[in-house]
Amino acid sequence: MKLFEHALNLGDMIVTNEPTNIACYGLGSCVGLFIYDRVNKISGAAHVVLSDELEKHTTYNAKTAFEKIIEEIEKIGGNKNALRAKIVGGANLFNTGFKTGENNVKALKKLILDNKIYLAGQDTGGSKSRTARFNTINGNLSVSSQNLKYAI
Secondary structure, X not given: OOOEEEEXXXXXXXXXXXXXXXXXXXXXXXXEEEEEEOXXXXXXXXXXXXXXXXXXXXOOEHHHHHHHHHHHHHHOOOOHHHXXXXXXXXXXXXXXXXXXXXXXXXXXXXXXXXXXOEEEEEEEOOOOOEEXXXXXXXXXXXXXXXXXXXXX
């Protein structure tokens, strides 16, 4: 079955129960957040830009994106107890001393753990950008970076 591909730009999010490949291209310090209800087959994803709420009430920040995904998953029949999360990105591409990527990862991990959601996989940190594709049918996440492709 060929899946429709939905690409997320900076600050975008999606929640769907349709067969879809959700893609986040060129994740540097940004983090792709993927949350999956494995029982009800409902998936949510966001391209998170910031760890804090400098951009209040937008999905650019970790807290708002995370909360909106959970809210939308539950709205269409998802069960919070059946959720799994995966995260990709949070690199330090330019060695500027800012820890934007690291802070993004820390913020999302804290939200995931505080909400008792199992972190099923991650590929974070380092100094290389990544592209992530999440399959909503089976919850598989493929990552590509500099001629490498792997699953988490």
